[in-house]
Structures are given as C-alpha cells and as structure tokens.
Amino acid sequence: MARMKFLCDADRCIECNACVTACKNEHEVPWGINRRRVVTINDGKPGERSISMACMHCTDAPCAAVCPVDCFYTTADAVVLHSKDLCIGCGYCFYACPFGAPQYPRVGNFGSRGKMDKCTYCAGGPEADGSQAEYVKYGANRLAEGKLPLCAEMCSTKSLLAGDGDIIAQIYRERVTKRGYGSGAWGWRTAYKETITV
Amino acid sequence: MSLMAWLRRGLVAVLALVAVVALVPAADAQQPTSVNPRASSVQEDQLLRQLQQVDGRITIPDTRAGVLIQPSGREWQVFHQGTMRTVGAIAVLGVLALLVVFYVTRGRIMIDAGPSKSKILRFNTFERFVHWLTAGAFIALALTGLNITFGKSVLLPLIGPEAFTAVSQMGKYVHNYVSFPFMLGLVFMFLVWAVHNLPNATDVAWIKAGGGLLKKGVHPPAKKFNAGQKLIFWSVILGGTALSITGVILLFPFASGLSIADMQLAQIIHGLISLVLIGIMLAHIYIGSVGMEGALDAMASGEVDLNWAKEHHSLWVKEEAGKSAAVSRPAPAE
Numbered sequence: 018m019a020r021m022k023f024l025c026d027a028d029r030c031i032e033c034n035a036c037v038t039a040c041k042n043e044h045e046v047p048w049g050i051n052r053r054r055v056v057t058i059n060d061g062k063p064g065e066r067s068i069s070m071a072c073m074h075c076t077d078a079p080c081a082a083v084c085p086v087d088c089f090y091t092t093a094d095a096v097v098l099h100s101k102d103l104c105i106g107c108g109y110c111f112y113a114c115p116f117g118a119p120q121y122p123r124v125g126n127f128g129s130r131g132k133m134d135k136c137t138y139c140a141g142g143p144e145a146d147g148s149q150a151e152y153v154k155y156g157a158n159r160l161a162e163g164k165l166p167l168c169a170e171m172c173s174t175k176s177l178l179a180g181d182g183d184i185i186a187q188i189y190r191e192r193v194t195k196r197g198y199g200s201g202a203w204g205w206r207t208a209y210k211e212t213i214t215v
Numbered sequence: 216m217s218l219m220a221w222l223r224r225g226l227v228a229v230l231a232l233v234a235v236v237a238l239v240p241a242a243d244a245q246q247p248t249s250v251n252p253r254a255s256s257v258q259e260d261q262l263l264r265q266l267q268q269v270d271g272r273i274t275i276p277d278t279r280a281g282v283l284i285q286p287s288g289r290e291w292q293v294f295h296q297g298t299m300r301t302v303g304a305i306a307v308l309g310v311l312a313l314l315v316v317f318y319v320t321r322g323r324i325m326i327d328a329g330p331s332k333s334k335i336l337r338f339n340t341f342e343r344f345v346h347w348l349t350a351g352a353f354i355a356l357a358l359t360g361l362n363i364t365f366g367k368s369v370l371l372p373l374i375g376p377e378a379f380t381a382v383s384q385m386g387k388y389v390h391n392y393v394s395f396p397f398m399l400g401l402v403f404m405f406l407v408w409a410v411h412n413l414p415n416a417t418d419v420a421w422i423k424a425g426g427g428l429l430k431k432g433v434h435p436p437a438k439k440f441n442a443g444q445k446l447i448f449w450s451v452i453l454g455g456t457a458l459s460i461t462g463v464i465l466l467f468p469f470a471s472g473l474s475i476a477d478m479q480l481a482q483i484i485h486g487l488i489s490l491v492l493i494g495i496m497l498a499h500i501y502i503g504s505v506g507m508e509g510a511l512d513a514m515a516s517g518e519v520d521l522n523w524a525k526e527h528h529s530l531w532v533k534e535e536a537g538k539s540a541a542v543s544r545p546a547p548a549e
C-alpha cells in the first residue's frame with residue numbers, strides 16, 4: 018500500500034484558490050469550514066510564497082494522540098480519518114494539529130463546537146465506501162474510486178501534489194534540480210518527521 | 216482648440232514617450248541580471264529556525280487559519296500524552312498508596328479521651344453548605360476532567376467506544392457547567408473562612424509537632440483551623456482561582472485574540488494544577504473521613520464531640536467557651 022502525502026510546491030503556487038473551491042464543492046463543505054486554505058508568506062515582499070495547506074495526514078498524528086475519545090484511525094494508505102459519531106467536539110485536536118486542519122461547525126463557547134470536520138484526503142469516513150451516510154458526514158470518497166484528492170488533481174500549476182509520498186517527493190526533487198531552486202517541502206518535517214533533500 | 220494648443224499637446228506626448236523609452240532600460244540596468252527573482256524566496260527551514268511558527272496572510276475570515284505551521288502542536292501532544300499522564304498517575308495512585316501506608320502504620324486517629332457526652336457547634340449551616348457546594352462541584356469536575364485525560368485508557372476498554380463517547384459528551388457538559396457553582400463556592404469559601412486561615416504563631420508549633428499526625432497522644436494547640444487545614448484552604452483558594460481562570464479561557468477558546476500558544480499554555484496550567492489539587496484533596500478526604508474518628512461530624516451535622524475539639528482545636532474551644540460564657544452571663548442590674 019502507498020503512503021499518501023500532500024506536497025505544495027510553493028514556487029509554483031499562484032494563490033488562485035482553485036484547490037479551496039474544488040474541495041468545498043466536491044464535499045459540500047458547510048459555510049465557515051475550510052478543509053483547505055492558501056496562506057501567503059511574506060505577502061507583498063520580495064520572496065513572497067503561497068502555500069496551500071490542509072490536513073497533512075501526519076505520521077504519529079498529534080490529533081489522534083490527544084483525542085480524549087480516541088476517535089481517529091489511520092487507513093492502509095496512511096490517511097488519518099476520524100469518526101464523527103464518536104467525536105465530542107472538545108477541540109483538543111486543533112490545539113495539537115501543527116497545521117490548523119481540524120474545523121468545527123460552531124464557535125465553541127461552553128464546549129459547543131459540534132463535530133470536528135477536516136480534510137479526509139477525499140477518502141470519506143468509517144461508513145461504507147461511497148454510501149450516502151458517508152457522503153453526508155465526510156464528503157466524497159474518491160480514493161475508493163481509485164482517484165486522488167480533487168484539490169491536487171485540478172491544481173492549475175500542478176503545485177499541489179497528492180499521492181504516494183515517495184513518488185511526489187521524487188517529482189519535487191526533479192523540479193528543484195531542473196529549475197535550480199525550491200523553498201522547501203512545507204510542513205514535511207513537522208508532519209512526516211523527514212524532509213526532501215535535493 | 217487652436218493649432219498651437221494641438222502642437223503643444225503633441226510635443227508633451229512625444230517628450231513623455233521619449234522619457235519612458237529612455238528610462239526603462241535604465242531601470243532594468245539597476246537589476247543584476249544574473250539573479251533569478253523567483254529563486255530568492257522564503258525558505259521553510261529558515262523560517263522555522265528563526266520563529267516558533269510560520270504565519271501568513273489568508274483570504275478567509277477565520278484568523279486562526281493564518282498560522283501555517285505550529286510545530287509546538289507536537290510538543291503539546293508530548294505534554295498531553297506524556298507529562299500530563301505521568302503527573303496524573305502520581306497524583307492519584309501515588310497519593311492513594313501513601314494514604315494506604317499511612318493507614319496501615321498509624322491507623323485511624325482516635326479521640327484519645329474517648330467520646331464525651333457533649334457536642335459543640337463547629338460549622339453552621341451556611342459554612343457546611345459552602346463546603347459541600349465546593350466539594351460536590353470539585354468531585355464532579357475532577358471525575359469528568361480525569362475522564363478527558365485517562366478515560367480512553369481506563370473506561371473506553373471497559374464500556375466500548377459508543378458508550379464512552381456518550382459518557383464523555385455528558386462529562387464534558389457537566390465539567391463545563393459545574394465549573395460555575397465551583398467558582399461561586401470558591402468565592403463564598405474565601406469570604407467565610409479567609410480570616411480564620413491567616414497564618415500565625417501557633418502554626419509554627421503545629422508544624423514542628425508534625426500536627427500530631429505521626430504520633431499518638433500528641434496534640435499541638437490550634438485555633439479554628441490548624442496549619443495543615445490552612446495549607447489546604449489556601450491551595451484550594453489559589454489553585455481553584457488558577458483553575459477558574461485557565462478553565463474559563465478553555466471554555467471560550469481563542470476569545471479576545473488569544474493565540475494557539477495561549478490556548479496550549481492554558482491547558483497545561485489547568486491540567487497540572489488540577490492534578491496537584493486532586494492529590495491534595497484525596498489526602499483531605501481521607502483525614503476527614505476514615506482517617507480520623509469524629510472529623511466527619513464537623514461537616515455532616517456541624518457539631519463535633521467536645522473531646523475531639525479539645526484535642527484538635529484547643530484554642531478554638533477556649534475562644535468559643537469565652538464567647539458562650541459572655542452570652543450566658545446574667546445581665547448586670549441596671
């Protein structure tokens with residue numbers, strides 16, 4: 018089985034937010050919830066870069082470790098998923114997540130955040146693959162159909178890469194070698210405890 | 216428009232064009248052509264070495280989304296799954312083990328003079344109400360809080376995920392709402408007992424005598440509260456206040472511009488202080504019930520055995536005797 022990862026090649030990202038829109042549309046994500054977002058570093062200064070970020074599906078995932086009801090599980094493809102039936106909306110996963118991935122439908126006063134929602138790597142949830150119940154809670158399950166996450170698939174500059182970690186690392190390495198520069202595999206060190214050396 | 220005006224306009228336009236054409240290469244020449252402007256960029260590893268986290272600009276209203284990477288989430292993970300659980304295990308199991316050792320070696324502390332026939336009022340109804348309000352809320356908060364920390368290791372395997380989620384969801388609401396009676400109890404407790412808990416000279420002697428806890432028949436004098444009780448009082452007041460502040464921060468996450476680092480810190484303080492306080496309270500509950508004959512009456516009926524009071528709070532008994540003597544003395548003739 019593959020070890021699925023995300024990689025945003027910041028030297029290609031043009032902050033068009035197509036990935037964000039694709040995600041929202043594919044999964045009918047409610048208002049106020051952003052499973053994916055684009056963050057611009059050094060905005061307006063020389064060397065500015067934009068990075069598209071969602072759940073990185075970490076190795077030894079912090080969210081899963083701290084969850085008081087243990088509602089996370091990792092699939093055979095190393096995708097980190099959770100059960101909304103078990104989540105109590107305590108918000109701890111957001112404190113632990115290095116990438117701000119967990120989202121909550123409500124603001125959170127008096128512990129009323131609602132069920133946590135986050136990027137599923139287009140892999141749904143614990144319900145039967147492709148079922149209506151799965152779609153309503155977690156969105157589409159593209160992985161079960163043999164497709165990769167939609168955000169990366171429709172990235173106009175092929176900045177956002179999704180797929181087996183070794184393969185996308187190789188693609189990134191070749192790009193950096195060819196063009197002679199690269200601002201780094203953003204988040205990899207923190208998420209996967211390794212980075213891509215060129 | 217006159218011909219002259221047309222000419223003047225045309226001339227200005229031509230001059231402007233010449234100026235632009237002349238200036239553009241000049242501006243270009245200032246850029247060193249050997250550098251690729253795309254290549255000089257912010258580097259992830261460089262930013263992470265310089266700063267605690269990587270922040271940027273976003274186009275959505277949720278300001279928290281501007282934090283791109285906060286590696287401290289990993290540190291918080293280590294705290295919550297490591298330090299927190301170790302300290303918790305020590306605070307609960309360690310203190311329980313010590314109490315068992317204490318019980319086995321010292322046994323139940325009995326009234327040396329034996330029970331007397333008379334009783335003396337130690338805590339009035341309001342004092343007892345305040346005590347049980349705070350104590351009841353504390354126990355509810357401690358159990359539901361410990362469920363957040365340890366429930367998945369202790370309760371989850373026993374009752375299964377669905378039932379555990381139901382319990383934890385309830386527990387979360389209990390913890391969130393019972394915090395308010397607890398805070399109210401703290402305020403009342405401070406108002407009724409703070410004066411009696413100011414340290415004084417008798418405390419030094421009490422501590423030197425080990426509170427009489429370790430040896431049978433030793434009873435250092437004490438007023439309404441002895442030094443040990445004062446320590447418990449102030450740890451409840453100070454610890455409870457710290458728990459209230461951090462707890463309210465956790466109740467209203469990210470309120471008034473708090474950052475993710477602030478939230479993590481609030482949880483760390485809340486977690487550690489709650490564990491220390493739970494340890495202290497276990498010892499308090501022990502000595503107030505099984506550990507000492509006659510102690511529970513003080514908070515149950517409010518009236519304690521006179522011999523018990525003479526042994527443990529001799530100075531207070533004298534004060535009370537003085538007061539009641541003053542009251543019962545017949546009124547002097549006019």
Ligand code: HEM
Nearest residue numbers: 356357360361363364387394458459462463465466486489
């Ligand atoms: C005084 C007011 C208090 C407030 C407002 C408060 C609030 C909170 C909140 C919001 C949480 C986060 C989990 C959740 O959402 O349920 C929490 C966790 C916790 N609280 Fe409290 N709390 C208070 C007092 C206490 C007291 C008195 C204790 C213990 C005796 C306590 C022990 C804990 C523990 C052990 C946790 C779990 C820590 C962890 O594992 O991360 N709290 N509290």
Ligand code: SF4
Nearest residue numbers: 072073074075080114
């Ligand atoms: S990115 Fe955040 S939510 Fe996703 S696996 Fe890592 S810690 Fe969990």
Ligand code: SF4
Nearest residue numbers: 084104105107108110
């Ligand atoms: S919000 Fe839900 S998923 Fe996140 S830690 Fe709490 S219970 Fe677990």
